[in-house]
Amino acid sequence: MGKALLLYSSREGQTVKILRHIENELKETYQCALMDLHDMPEINFHNYNKIMIGASVRYGHFNKKLYQFIDINLAALIAVKSVFFCVNLMARKPEKDRPETNMYMKKFLSLSPWQPELLDVFAGALYYPRYKFFDCMMIKLIMGITGGETDITKEVEYTRWDRVKQLSERFGSL
Known part of the structure; x- marks a missing residue:
């Protein structure tokens, strides 16, 4: 082995x-x-x-x-x-x-x-509910700009x- x-x-x-x-x-x-x-x-x-x-x-x-x-x-x-x-x-x-x-x-x-x-x-993966407030908002902004998931209640595995x-x-x- x-x-x-x-x-x-x-x-x-x-x-x-x-x-x-x-x-x-x-x-x-x-x-x-x-x-x-x-x-x-x-x-x-x-x-x-x-x-x-x-x-x-x-x-x-x-x-x-x-x-x-x-x-x-x-x-x-x-x-x-x-x-x-x-x-x-x-x-x-x-x-x-x-x-x-x-x-x-x-x-x-x-x-x-x-x-x-x-x-x-x-x-x-997106783990919005697990992120600290700042990270959550920044990632939401980035995802919005790039056409991704912006619902901060969701966890999405890509x-x-x-x-x-x-x-x-x-x-x-x-």
Whole structure:
């Protein structure tokens, strides 16, 4: 059985939810370790056959700890088979849910010295009732501008789980 490291940079938990789904898909062939890269864990990368990093976008940006983690661990990330996916609400639109069409993925690839072998993009989720007042109003404004859900009583999950399963399969055969 192989070993896979699944790292996340998540703000509201959807990225973790996606990685847990991937972990479940891989359980027959990989022993997975799930870690928060915001904790800046010291990792022995030689213990893993593959690495996947999932990161969410909030207000148009990835968390700066994602880039710090990459900078600190660049040599190790380059030396192992690796995958990166991002989670953002822009990807709820079919024309923006692919690495080559998603502006956040393009931005990541232009800023990051790490260029993973495999990339993907997933739509996240809206959890209006869970947000603090300011975040709720800002996200509602952004969603209104971009033609999304603005009812603050709703929770809407946009993640396409069939696409997550496809990434799991591609990661497993990488």
